[in-house]
Amino acid sequence: MLAVIKKEFLTYFKSMTGYIFMACLLFFVGLFFVMNNLLSMSPEYNGVLSNITFVFMLVVPILTMRLMAEEARQKTDQLLLTSPISLTKIVLGKYLGAVSVLFLTLVITWIYPVILSTMGSVNWPEVIGGYIGFFLFGAALIAVGLFISSTTDNQVIAAVVTFTALLLLWFIDVIAQSLPTDRTSGMIFAGILIAAIAFIFYMAAKNLIVSAGILVVGLLGELAGYLLKPTFFDGLIGKVLNWFSLLSRYEDFSMGILNISPIIYYLSFSGVFLFLTVRMLEKKRWS
C-alpha cells in the first residue's frame, strides 16, 4: 500500500495537478489571512479556514479526477488489479496519496498562525482544532471525488460530476430547509427511497422477485412505522438530507470546539465512499 501512496503522491508533482491544487489553496489562505488577520488586526485564525472551505469545491475535483479514471483509460489498472495486492489497499493507497497532498498544503499554511503568534496571542488549541476539522472535511470530499473517479474512465466527466456533487453537498442545508416537513411528504419521500433501493438492486442483480420483495417489505415496514410511531415521518426529508450535510458538522470546528462526533462523522463519511469505490471496482470486474 505504501508503494501506491508514494506513486500517487509523486504523480501529482510530475504534472501540474499537485502544484495547481496547492497554489490555489495557498493563494486563498493567504488572501483571507491578509484580509481577516493582517488588515483587520485580529488574532482569530479559524475564520480564515472556514472562509476558504468553499475553495475545496473547486480544487478537490482537480485532485481526484485522475485517480481512477486515468488508470482505467490507460489500462494501467491491469497492472494494479493483477498484482498481489487487495483492492482495498489500492483504493486506500490512492486515497491517502491524495490526502497527503492536502496534508502537505496545510502544513505549509502553518506559517500564518506562526506569523500571528509573533504579533499577538494565538489560541493554539482552537487553531489545532480548526485544522483537524478543515483537514477531515477536505479528506471527506476527496473520498467523494475518488468514488466518482472510479465510475468513469474520463477525467473531465469525473471532474464535472465531482464538482456538481460537492456543490450539492455544500447547498444541502439550504435545500433541506426549503423542502416540506409535514408527515405526508415524509411518507412519500420514504416510499420513493424504498422504491429507489429496490430499483438499484434490480439494476445490479437483475432479480425481479427479490427486488419486488424488497419493495413490498420496505413499504410494509413504512406502514408499520406509521402505525407505531407516526412522528418518525415528520420532517423526514430534512433529517435524511442532514446525514449528508458535511458543512453543518464543520461549525463546531470553526468555533474552536473539538467534538468527537463530527470527527467520527467525517471519518465514517470517507469510509463509506472508500467502501463504495472498492465495490465499484469489484463490480467492473464482474460485469
Place this chain on the structure above:
Amino acid sequence: MIQVENLTKRFGQHVAVDSINFTVDPGEILGFLGPNGAGKSTTMNILTGYISATDGKALINGIDILEQPEEAKKKIGYLPEFPPLYGDMTVTEYLDFVSDIKGIKAADKKKGMDRIMDLVKVSEVRGRLIRNLSKGYRQRVGLAQALMGNPEVLILDEPTVGLDPKQIIEMRNLIKELGKNHTIILSSHILPEVSAVCERVIIINRGRIVASDTPENLSKGLGDTSRLTLRIAAPEKQVLRVVNELQGIKSVVSQGSREPDTVDIVVEADNNVDIRRPLFHAFSRASYPILMMKSMGLTLEDIFLQVTTQENPVSDKEVQ
C-alpha cells in the same frame, strides 16, 4: 500448473468465452491462437484475475484465482495487450513501483531489476520517461514488468505486436529462453510466431476451443489429402490428360506457366495414397520431363482458416 475448467465469460448477452477447458503443464509454452475478438484476451484477463469469470474455474498451481486471488497472482506475471505503463515515470521508477506492489523484498529489488533490465535489454533507457520511449521499448518494459519477482507463470498477450522484424526475432528467442524455467501462455494472431515458439497450440474462435495440439500434429491431423506441386516440360493439355488417367487422383489444377515451355500443376491425391511414383512413371512413359516435384504440407495458416471458418469443433478428440 494451470488448470481451466468450464471457464465462461458473458458480457451481457454476448458470450466472450464459452465453457473452455484446458491445462498447461509446468515448463510448457502454450500458444493461444485466434482471430481478433476470439476471446484470447478475455481468457487471459480471467486467468490473471483482472476480470472475473461468469462461470467455471481457473487454477494456478492448484490455487483458485477467484478464491485466493492474492496467492494466485503472486505466481503470475502478466503482459497485457496494451502494456500497463505510466508515461510520467522513468523505466527505473516504474519497475521500482512494480516490485513494490508485487511485494518484492527491498534486498532483492535492486538485483532483480538489474537482471531483468539486462535480460529484456532496456538498461540503456532506464533513466528515460516511458512516454518518450518507442513502441518496441515500451513492449519490453512491459515484459520486464511481467518478469519482476520471477513468477512461475508468464501470460503474454500478443508480446510481439508493434515490434520490428529484428525485435520480433529477439522477443521470440527471449520467450523460448524464458520457457526453460517458466510456464508460458502466449497469445497471437500471427501464425508463424506460434509455430516458432510454442510447443502446443490452442486455436480459439468465438470463445470456443476449436483445436488443441502441437503445431506439427495439427498440420498432420487436419491435412486429409496430400498435395504435390509439379513443373512439367510439356504443353498444359497433355499434362492434365496424363494426370487424369492415373488412379487415386482427387483433383488437378493448372497454375499456368512460370518457365518457358513448362506448366505448373497442383495435384491432390486421395487419403493415404502416395502418387509420386505413378506420376513419375506416367510422365516418363510420355517422355515429359519432371523438372520439379514437391509436397505441400498444410501450413498453420491453412489449418487456422479451416478450423476458424468451420461451424463445429474439428473433432471431440482434438478438443481434449
